[in-house]
Amino acid sequence: MPAEAALAERGEPRIVIVxxxxxxxxxxxxxxxxxxxxxxxxxxxxxxxxxxxxxxxxAALSAADIAEPIRKILRRHRNVRVILGEVARVDADKRSLTLTDGMVLPYDVLILAPGAAHSYFGHDEWAGFAPGLKTVEDARAIRSRSLLAFEHAEKTDDPAEQQRLMTIAVVGGGPTGVELAGSLAELSRFTLARDFRQVDPEKARIILLEAGPRLLSGFSEKMSRYAAERLERLGVEVKTGAAVEEIGEDFVRFSGEAVPTGVVVWAAGVAASPLGRTLGVETDRTGRVPVDEKLAVRGLPDVYAIGDLARCEDEEGNPLPGLAQVAKQQGRHLATQLARHLREGAPMSPFRYRGRGNTAIVGRHAAIFEQGSFKIKGWLAWLAWAFIHVYLLVGAQHRTQVSLQWLWRYVTYERGARLLTHPDGAPKAGKGPLPQAADEPARRPDRTVR
Amino acid sequence: MPAEAALAERGEPRIVIVxxxxxxxxxxxxxxxxxxxxxxxxxxxxxxxxxxxxxxxxAALSAADIAEPIRKILRRHRNVRVILGEVARVDADKRSLTLTDGMVLPYDVLILAPGAAHSYFGHDEWAGFAPGLKTVEDARAIRSRSLLAFEHAEKTDDPAEQQRLMTIAVVGGGPTGVELAGSLAELSRFTLARDFRQVDPEKARIILLEAGPRLLSGFSEKMSRYAAERLERLGVEVKTGAAVEEIGEDFVRFSGEAVPTGVVVWAAGVAASPLGRTLGVETDRTGRVPVDEKLAVRGLPDVYAIGDLARCEDEEGNPLPGLAQVAKQQGRHLATQLARHLREGAPMSPFRYRGRGNTAIVGRHAAIFEQGSFKIKGWLAWLAWAFIHVYLLVGAQHRTQVSLQWLWRYVTYERGARLLTHPDGAPKAGKGPLPQAADEPARRPDRTVR
Structure with a gap:
């Protein structure tokens, strides 16, 4: 039953967004x-x-500084319902979704926007050793592992072990890898520098590994070179043409060499949400679902896909990149067209992406920005980066808080969120045992010796 | 070997603080x-x-707002070393500590300040159902459980199940219980009020259970009555004389009645750190180690105890309460005396506690403050409470951040940290399954169906 018929029958089509x-x-x-x-x-x-x-x-920001409850954002729209849950499968023939807890959501129109996940290129066994960065839990895990590695280094007298623990490898030279490497270098060089007695955090090795010939392949060569130079000035060892061959608990092997590591972070592979593969339609190599110019999934009536899940091609047939602005423009376009279509029966116009420029940050006073032939780098791009990101944050409180913390960090080199926490089951860093919660015998009886 | 002899022999006594x-x-x-x-x-x-x-x-503050790295606080003292680790045992005869990871720390003088833990009064099986509030992880668990209960209530159509999920019981009518109950009431009445469609968070039941005859037994009766009245005005059900008989996954039983609950929080029992019981000296009913007027542990040479671990009596023989100001004064007094004693051989003077007043907060415009016969309540006490707490925070950045967030909350009734996270192994709320991380098949292969 097409959406219009449903609308006519029940008065209102049910639109579900994932x-x-x-x-x-x-x-x-x-x-x-x-x-x-x-x-x-x-x-x-x-x-x-x-x-x-x-x-x-x-450790520069708290998770809450960049997270806003979805309910709160959509509060004013009484016609929008928010459900916390995970989609187990889409039954396109029955026009319904089933959540992992069994809840069934019927739809007349379905918009799929589940985002992307990590891809370890067929080496899922690396996941436990090298967390990626997609969720708040991921970020807390990387923060805890990094801070814990320095704590463990401080406790050992073995210089080789100290050096291993203070070696952080970042796999992947895209924007996330570059930003992580730069920020980790600043953390060790500036923030932690004077806080240890046995080890010198300024001697930490931050290694950035990129399999391709240069960093930031989405930017021009000139900008890649600038980013690499600035990273090296911060003390980051930039290795291009360095494909990772193996990752273990305490090492990473690339170009035939195994480097002992305290922490490895995965910023290399991205794949579309696994939800795409459950739809019964063909997906591309990275799991994306092909959509037509109206953002409709080919072969599934009244199902649309946007953002990282959608393989949406520009006029030259190149797929659009996995950027926030692509997803946002698609969401806005699709919703506007759908509303007119469902309300007035107007035909849906095709989606056209308008690039608003691309930016990445290396560190203090060092960022890049490109839009077509317009390119800036350095101090000005860094300021622009900061303003753009504060502007794009949702909510005035977050804008104020983040600006304040950045200002503070700029002046003092301190970071406000050096919080090392050990949730049960969190991945362990290095080889040493994690401190346990002995003061809480009652909460975790299984762990307490009586 | 007494500390002085060690000092003479090696030039410097090694002081270890736990x-x-x-x-x-x-x-x-x-x-x-x-x-x-x-x-x-x-x-x-x-x-x-x-x-x-x-x-x-x-959900009002982020953990990082009230946590400061110990290394950073002590950074300027190059003679102070900080070790991340947990003490497994004290070998007083060998004058050393052993950490759980096997590290041995010899000492000449030992200061024990490990704090307190929860006590479930012999019902450790309640711990999994009713988390207490001592650590960042505890606070995040309580926050996640509470927010998740409302999310689950929104997903069910069963009114009884909705009411159960939106019932939060706080066990214990001391300052922590009162503050939690008041803050949970404000969270549901104001912050969450307009964010749900199926349920009305204003109808959430917040039940405060106190086994004794009145709340806040450390304060005067007048102040107890005031706190109870203010809580009731916020919609909290205050039950005194209500000893908890049983806690299960989805209920709490008191006074013979089992109330179905979505969340139970434990704010009742406190016991000294279990480290005390490993010392081989007698401890009191709550595990505290008796100390003499110099804060020395009776029977263990050169071992001192302060804070929640120490049973320190005032002139009338009453033990001092487990307050931050008691611990702080003891730490300052002991360290000052020890420094003079170790450096100059001066005799150590006895410790005298000077009460600086006691305060607790119920909610907006409602707090109490008592120092001896000086008592204030209401608006003025609330302002005083806020200023005192901002002043006592470590670090100018934390003071600014917390003040700013409080101001924001005061004006908008919003809370900045409504972050629901599900670390692996975190306690589950209610009966529904937690959303799982399906977008991250690679990280948690054991959880993913292939």
Whole structure:
């Protein structure tokens, strides 16, 4: 039954959106404003501003500074319902979704915006040794591992072990890898520098590994070179043409050499959400679902895909990159067209992406920005980066808080969130045992010797 | 070998402090300034400002706002070493400590300040159902459980199940219980009020259970009555004389009645750190180690205890309460006396506690403050409470951040840290399954169905 028929029959089509990221949220806002009946499902209760997640991983910001409850963002739209849950499968023939807890959500129109996941290129066994950076938990795990490695180094007298623990390898020379490496270098050189007695954090090795011939392949060569130079000035060892061959508990092997490591972070592979592969349609190499120019999934009636899940091609047939602005524009376009289509029966116009420029940050006073032939780098790009990111944050409180913390960090070189926590089951860093919660015998009786 | 002999022999006595709470940190600062050789051991990398931990548990503040790295606080004292680790045992005859990872720390003088833990009054099986509030992880668990209960309530159509999920029982009517209950009531009445569609968070039941005849037994009766009245005005059901008989996964039983609950929080029993019981000296009913007027542990040479571990009596023979100011004064006094004693051989003077007043907060415009016969309540006490707590926070950045967030909350009724996270192994709320991380198949292969 096409959406129009459903609309006619029940008065209102039920629109379900999967995912509260940049694309899904934008669609929900537009459809919410249009007064349509919308249900948004997400595995998390919050929208996460992922472009700044590396700052949570490197102790500069708190997770709450870049996360906003989805319910709160959509509060004013009484016609939008938010459901915390994970989609187990889509039954396109029955026009319903089933969540992992068994809840069934019928839809007339479905918008899929579940985002991306890590890809370890067929080496899922590396995942335990090299966490990626997608969620708040990921960021906290990387932060805890990094801080813990320095703590363990301080406790040993063996210089080789100290050097191993203070070696952090970042795999992948895209924007996330570059930002993580730069920020980790600043953390060890500036913030932690005077806090240890046995070891000198300034001697920490930060190694950035990129399999391709240069960093930031999405930018021009000139900008790549600039980023590499600035990283090296910060003390980062930039290795291009260095494909990772193996990752273990305490080493990473590339170019035939095994380097002992305290921490390895994965910023290399991205794949679309596994939800795409459950739809029964063909997906591309990275799991993306091909969509037509109206963002409809080919072969599934009234199902649309946007953001990292969608393989959407530009006029030259190249797939659009996995950027927040792509997802946002798609969400806004699709929702606007859908609202007109469902309300007035107007035909849906095709989506056209308008690039607003691309930016990445290396460190203090060092960033790059490109839009077509317009390119800036250095101090000005760094300021622009900061303003753009504060502007894009959701909510005035987050803007104020993040600005304040950045100002503080700029002046003092301190970081506000050097919080090392050990949730049960969190990945362990290095070889040493994690401190345990002996003061809480009652909470974790299984761990307490009586 | 007494400390003086060691000093004479090796030039410097090795002072080891266990615990970086209010007492241990204060002692480390004073001894650090005096130039003595100090090692501070803590299970966490941060000093936690526990008086505001309930605000982390109720989504008002981020953990990093009230946690400061111990290393950073003691950075300027090059003679102070900080070790992240947990003490497994004290070998007083060998004058050494052994950590759980096998590290041995010899000492000439030992200061024990490991703090307190929860006590479930012999019902350790309740711990999994009713987390207490001592650590950052505890606060995050309580926050996640509470927010998750509302999320689950939104997903069910069963009114009884909705009411169960939206019932939060706080066990214990001391300051922590009162503050938690008041803050949870404000969270549901104000912050969450308009964010749900199926359920009305204003109808959440917050039940405060106190076994004794009145709340806040450390305060005067008039103040207890005031606190109870204010809580009731916020919608909290205050039950005194209500001893908890049983806690299960989804209920709490008291006064013969089992109330179905979504969340239970434990704020009732406190016991000294279990480290006390490993010392081989007699401890009191709550595990505290008796100390003499110099804060020395009776029967163990050169071992001192301060803070929640120490049973320290005032002139009338009453034990001092487990307050931050007691620990702080003890730490400062002991360190000052020890420094003079070790440096100049001066005799150590006895410790005298000077009460600086006692305060607790119920909610907006409602707090109490007592010092001897001086008592204030209401608006003025609330302002005083806020200023005192901001003043006592470590670090100008934390003061600014917390003040700013409080101001924001005061004006908007919003809370900045409504972050629901599900670390692996975190306690599950309610009966529904937790959302799992399906987008991260590679990280948690054991959880993914292939």
């Amino acid at each position: 995912g509260g990221g940049f694309g899904g949220l934008e669609a929900a806002k537009v459809l919410g404003k249009a007064g349509l009946e919308v249900t948004l499902v997400d595995r998390q209760n919050h929208h996460l501003f992922q472009p700044l997640l590396y700052q949570v991983a490197t | 615990g970086g709470g209010f007492g241990g940190l204060e002692a480390a600062k004073v001894l650090g300034k005096a130039g003595l050789e100090v090692t501070l051991v803590d299970r966490q990398n941060h000093h936690l400002f526990q008086p505001l931990l309930y605000q982390v548990a109720t």
